[in-house]
Amino acid sequence: MTKTFWGLVKISPVAVVATFFAANSALAAEVNEQVTTVGQLSQESNNMSQVTSVSQFSDVQPTDWAFQALQSLVERYGCIAGYPNGTYRGNRALTRYEFAAGLNACLDRVNELIATATADLVTKQDLATLQRLQEEFSAELATLRGRVDSLEARTATLEAQQFSTTTKLVGEAIFNVSQAFGDRVAVRDGLTPSAKLESNTTFSDRVRLNLYSSFTGKDQLQIRLNAGNIVSNSTVTGTNQSRLGYDGGSTNAVEIDKINYAFNFSDAIRIKVDASGAELYENVNTFNPDFSSSGRGALSRYGRFSPIYRQGAKGAGLTFTYSPQKSPISFSAAYLASNANNPTPSNGVFDGSNTIFGQLSFKPSQAFNIGFTYARSYQTTPNLFDSTGSAFANNPFGGSRTESNNYGVEATFQPSSKLTVGGWAGYTTADSLTGARRDADFFYWGATLGVKDFGRQGNVLGVIFGQPPKVTGGSVGKEGGTTYHLEGLYKVKVSDNIAVTPGLLVIFNPENNDSNDNVYVGTLRTTFTF
Template sequence: MTKRFWNLFKVSPVVVAATFFVANSALAAEVNKQVTNVADLSEAQESNNMSQVTSVSQFSDVQPTDWAFQALQSLVERYGCIAGYPNGTYRGNRALTRYEFAAGLNACLNRVNELIATSTADLVSKQDLATLQRLQEEYSAELATLRGRVDGLEARTSELEANQFSTTTKLVGEAIFNVSDAFGDRAAAQVGNPTRNLDSNTVFSDRVRLNLYSSFTGTDRLQIRLQAGNILPNNTITGTNETRLGFDVGAPNNNSVIIDKINYAFNFSNAVRVKVDVSNSELYENVEVFNPDFRSSATGAISRYGRFSPIYRQGQNGAGLTVTLNPNGPISLTGAYLAENTNNGNVVNAFGPNNPGPNNGLFNGDNTIFGQLSFKLNKAFNIGLTYARTYQAGNANNNLFQSTGSIFANNPFGAATRTESNNYGVEGTFQFSSKFALSGWGGYTTADAITGANAGRDADIWYWAGSLALRDFGGKGNVLGIVFGQPPRVTGGSIKTGNNFDSNPSYHLEGLYKFKVSDNIQVTPGLLVIFNPENNDNNDTEYVGTLRTTFSF
């Protein structure tokens, strides 16, 4: 409609005002269609500082081939009542806000008054009046409709402003309902023999998270997360962490609500992204993990190991700082320092970073120094090179990979042993098409005991995995996934005494189908199979079946 009336007449001072009115009415209709929530309303009402231009060539985004170029050129150079944005753009395809309309109309009316005061010729020709009459007749029905829509928009605006949750904060929620069961014999560690069959019952459990996201500048974000759940880790029944689900809560609280995560992220221009974690720091939420279809605990893999490389489990659950250089560029660099929480059964010492006692605090307790170089040169191929150095102060049973992999790999030196580890990883994603993606990772860890009975000994630990995602399989938004790999396993080092190595490798096989019921509901049936649990071929294969339903809002 806007293009049609530009071609009806040559611009004159009086017609300028009419043109602005018609254009604003048309754009107001578009805004009226789009504004459905507080976020849209805020965007629709955004009023940026604009500055007057003297030539249409000053607009970097306006080209002579644009259909409205001549009209803009006339308004700018003949009447001087068109303003641009401070960055030199006009944003011709952007919806006009009421504030911008008022400012533009006022500028044009002032210019008309100046012309009236200084002109010696006829101000309004018969041709102008005829043009205005044709405009009024042609658009009378549309303008009447638009006036009704504007009135509706104003009423809706008032209602949204009166009932909005917050001008700076939005609430994002997620609820998981899960039915699962485990089958097989209970696993024995290392080279032992199983002592009994699994005594597992089918369970129905849940996990609920409510996130409060606040922004004060538009590019920063304060996250406060509330969590409740009762999903018990199944390792106490199966005898191995290798069967753990990716969405169990670790320490269930019988659905009591706790604040389990607090952090704040902000930018220095577009070149640096900084994130400060106060509690429950998790590297895999701060950096790219190169497993896009399966990284999420709520909508990704069903297993703990299938989500991403165990190297991202370093420095978990504490506080720290993560800095990413060039976060949106093809090559980015991330550095982090995280101080872990410890847990030796003593509540006083269960929170390392905020405990001033011995072997605690930000720098004297468990901590991780992390770095990652990411290459995202195109959508088809992304790769990451990762390093982490972790120190565990011996406040608790060592847990090198936060209960991911065999028991021996997580704690090769025994309880209360000060341990240092160097962790190296490579990760990659290959997207052969929009519907077919292959991801994988491999990692190596060398761990050294500093104190305890094994002081001076070391352990070599390896792991790898690959995942296949078939997107839109059986319907838009559905994903068929397969994950196969070898969880962390001790393969060498001076820690060996007799047959203490993880002698026969465990293999992890996982199949799942993410079925998208709607934009807010996903149902995921899945089966997890662990061959040689705990890297012990005396153990029979274990199976874990799940049916996970995720609600997001």
């Protein structure tokens, strides 16, 4: 049975109701889906656009059964809102709340027509039909209004109490229990160890708070606060090769240790300006995704990534990254100055210690990444590998100003989503620039294995093995022994915000001295993120 509705189209009453409220299902769906999400309702509603012709809908065709009814509602009442992408989505399901929201929207439009002296467009039959529908869905309309009112109140509260409209706080706290073991304190190659290694169990912490601010949505200002009291194991073992990857500090004094600003110069170019605390390993890919983080990666200092990424650490500088879309090749370049803030002679941005860095990355697939890296460093106070090799390797010329050329290759292979194999190798040549002119050659390598979801989803089992930097030749001679680094760890994901990582670090022949006893470091790290 059919009847004439608004004197326009003969369709069944069921079709009338379906068409009438489907006409506003786009707006109603947004209300229903977003009504419980604080702060999103107004944004989504603003994205809806009133259409003036049914032809504006890309998914509505003249052959559709409701085409004439939709056309009538558009031309006569202007009572249809579309999605921002120009679609109407007339075939989607309609809930009673969406039905009520559609009714309310059209009632508002009818009232507007009456108020603007265009009531002749609305017949008595129209009003009677709308009145019956309004009565039928009065409960839903009341509930919907209540939910919207509650949403507005919650949004107002959030806006009043939020920390900042541009800044997010991201924190990390590490609680660490650790102890080093061994027979004798390690000494450099050529000497004989004599002092007994005596160490106590320690409980210490490191806390970081990052403030990330964005002003355009594509830029980021980072300010990091840091405090810690994790004393280096080298104070009892005699070697920096036993250091943890997150040690430093002793008094938990809070300091601002990092300030930088990154922005997109174009879709393919990213620029990062470091005012202080510059670290190459946070600016470029280190090809060690499972272990590069100090708080959630390897336990040791050497196990996090290749020492080539420690060149020019803690200073100021500029990092440039070029990553063309859909290209497997990307390029990074950087200039870092360790004492850029110091105006005295042999310091500053260009006259003091500095590093020029370049890296070419090749990613032919999601499973395989390889990088070729070069760094040229000038150091007024030599520490060539930032305390990751033997003491002789870090300062082979007895404190003379040093220039070094560092070459590295790094790779990561993921044969499956749960297995990652990686590694690095590096070769360095160095020359003294003051005093007697001397030179030295160095070599190092490392290999990593990460097994994800081991025992439980989110857990990571890791093994790291390698040879830290060693002097292999040059006028200074070479170190007689070879140190090997072995590390086993198991990161247990307690929750999304808590991870517990027990592990053991073994240093064979520390300081590249075969006369030294092996050094062991047992560690239990608990990391909280918030």
